[in-house]
Amino acid sequence: MVRPLEHKVALVTGAAKGIGQGIARQLALQGAAVVVADIDAETGQLATAELQELGAKASFIETDISLEEQIIAAVNHAKTHYGGLDILVNNAGINLSYDATTMISQEWDAAMSIDLKGAWLCAKYAIPEMRARGQGAIINIASVHATMTTYNVFPYAAAKAGLVGLTKSLALDWGKHNIRAVAVSPGWVLSDVVQKSFAEHKNGLQQEVVEASIPAKFIAVPDDIGHLVAFLASDNARYITGTEIVIDGGISARFAEQ
Numbered sequence: 001m002v003r004p005l006e007h008k009v010a011l012v013t014g015a016a017k018g019i020g021q022g023i024a025r026q027l028a029l030q031g032a033a034v035v036v037a038d039i040d041a042e043t044g045q046l047a048t049a050e051l052q053e054l055g056a057k058a059s060f061i062e063t064d065i066s067l068e069e070q071i072i073a074a075v076n077h078a079k080t081h082y083g084g085l086d087i088l089v090n091n092a093g094i095n096l097s098y099d100a101t102t103m104i105s106q107e108w109d110a111a112m113s114i115d116l117k118g119a120w121l122c123a124k125y126a127i128p129e130m131r132a133r134g135q136g137a138i139i140n141i142a143s144v145h146a147t148m149t150t151y152n153v154f155p156y157a158a159a160k161a162g163l164v165g166l167t168k169s170l171a172l173d174w175g176k177h178n179i180r181a182v183a184v185s186p187g188w189v190l191s192d193v194v195q196k197s198f199a200e201h202k203n204g205l206q207q208e209v210v211e212a213s214i215p216a217k218f219i220a221v222p223d224d225i226g227h228l229v230a231f232l233a234s235d236n237a238r239y240i241t242g243t244e245i246v247i248d249g250g251i252s253a254r255f256a257e258q
């Protein structure tokens with residue numbers, strides 16, 4: 001069976017759990033060698049072992065994407081272990097909520113360093129490796145909050161909108177070198193952090209109520225996002241660049257009732 005990502009090397013940030021783990025799994029199943037880069041070493045090692053059990057080439061590197069030297073080390077890890085880098089998935093992110101009038105600069109900088117700046121820095125060091133390979137795909141995991149948001153999602157929505165802008169700039173500037181950039185904007189996904197929010201009834205959230213509000217009537221699982229990213233990372237998606245692909249079960253097609 002031909003696997004579209006055979007001989008490609010991928011680096012996935014935040015791949016220890018949640019959406020990143022689903023993406024890493026699907027890239028591995030399509031034949032890619034996967035570098036799992038995450039701040040959580042214990043869970044990251046477990047996720048990497050799962051990929052190896054699937055028969056994939058996979059390794060873990062402890063990485064905090066808010067630290068430039070650790071990003072450089074992660075990209076170098078891909079090069080030394082697998083000979084280069086073809087696919088970068090900027091997935092690691094945190095959904096922090098602040099009051100815009102009381103948030104302090106350090107909190108803004110900390111939020112942006114993970115949700116926006118880290119993606120740029122990963123691209124900064126990945127692109128030269130992709131140029132050396134003559135090809136590359138950068139997939140940035142944004143959110144439906146990039147284009148339509150709700151109350152108390154500050155500054156997450158701002159960061160995700162920035163990530164879509166970053167995607168477009170990268171696509172324009174590096175397209176001539178056969179490097180594509182695509183933003184993927186999920187709606188609700190049953191990742192670890194979302195499961196925890198439901199369990200704790202954070203903001204009064206109830207899973208059944210959320211599911212009923214989604215046109216598709218269910219919440220995606222991380223591998224749903226993984227299937228899309230695996231396609232976008234493959235040469236079958238060679239004409240898809242500089243755009244945002246929404247994967248949200250239809251929620252952004254509908255006006256809110258109130």
Ligand code: NAD
Nearest residue numbers: 014016017018019039064065092093143188189191192193
């Ligand atoms: P999650 O919290 O379940 O998993 C996030 C992973 O990122 C964890 O493994 C965590 O250890 C890692 N991480 C956190 N900070 C890091 C850092 N500084 N450096 C490296 N790794 C770090 O989250 P998730 O729900 O799977 O979200 C993944 C991405 O998808 C995020 O960018 C999020 O904004 C986006 N997203 C999620 C949803 C959803 O409904 N779950 C919807 C839209 C977009």
